[in-house]
Amino acid sequence: MKCDYTLYLVTDREILKGRDLLQAVEEALAGGVTLVQLREKDASSREFYELAVSMKNLTAGYGVPLIINDRLDIALAVQADGLHIGQEDLPLPVVRKLMGPDKIIGYSVSNVEEARYGEKHGADYLGAGPVFTTATKKVSTPTLGPAGLKRIKETVSIPVVGIGGINLENLKEVRRTGVDGVSIVSGILGSDRPGHTALSIRREWDNG
């Protein structure tokens, strides 16, 4: 499946502080988000499933693919366009086999070795990070910085998106690494006007 990785929104309900997730994502879609990843860490399987059904309807209306984080069962149940996994999730070869050849598989990497592994075992794209420090995810992994991100991008031939602490201020720096897009959590959903913020990021990227 062909996919535009330019502006990849990753969800986080906590950061919304009670605002409605579907509404915030819809605003971001209207602002120019090209890909959505639904990430739920504490929901029951039923809650995750029901939210994913609603999200699929929403993203489909914008012609934007929906990727599910971690949970292959939810991805299969809602016939999502793909699955994004990290180092703590199901093994990549198992995921590729169960999802079939046509679904988008994303893989989180934080160094060149993991990037090579991802490309070799069937990932369609890599989410590389954290590029900068971020409050969204508590990670002990050292930040890549633009230089580390560039090194990963140059190591593989599949698309790479940067993730972690990316915002309007550092976007140009990220773009210059040659990556295919940026994955943004708090930079969009943490904003009071997700649509406006997404649009500003798109313009900054497109004018890069």
Next chain:
Amino acid sequence: MKCDYTLYLVTDREILKGRDLLQAVEEALAGGVTLVQLREKDASSREFYELAVSMKNLTAGYGVPLIINDRLDIALAVQADGLHIGQEDLPLPVVRKLMGPDKIIGYSVSNVEEARYGEKHGADYLGAGPVFTTATKKVSTPTLGPAGLKRIKETVSIPVVGIGGINLENLKEVRRTGVDGVSIVSGILGSDRPGHTALSIRREWDNG
């Protein structure tokens, strides 16, 4: 798949207080457990997967089916014999479709309406409870008691196992309801000698 529901062990790592889960389950299998359900509520997908691979090897060696709790992705990834779901998990019709016709699907119910729904939508067996009060699961659902369990058993034609607070002392009372077996968590894994306890329960049941 034909299945013996007589003594159904459900795992709970918390109750083991640091003892090794695989070793405790192996003792219980040697003692006469006929079915094992692997339940993990806080593990990462990777941890759950790796534990499930080991558990599958163990149960297969005893010719005992392995059922995964809640996580259809883990069940598919390790080619488990079945999946057990509750009211907070993926919808039963979705699960039946994704697991195919040959896998064992179990469904937790706490009243006659849920039991009818389960039978109608493709469950192979029902786990009905809580029969008695139990410390393992914090539930607000009222206990069924032997009378409520009997009512559920008489409502459906698929196998029914009782769950919740069942032990050697109340086993005869449960058996008299006509259920096909008992599902036990703390009664076996909370015991210092899981194998000996499983054997005692089997004997008490078989001598019914």
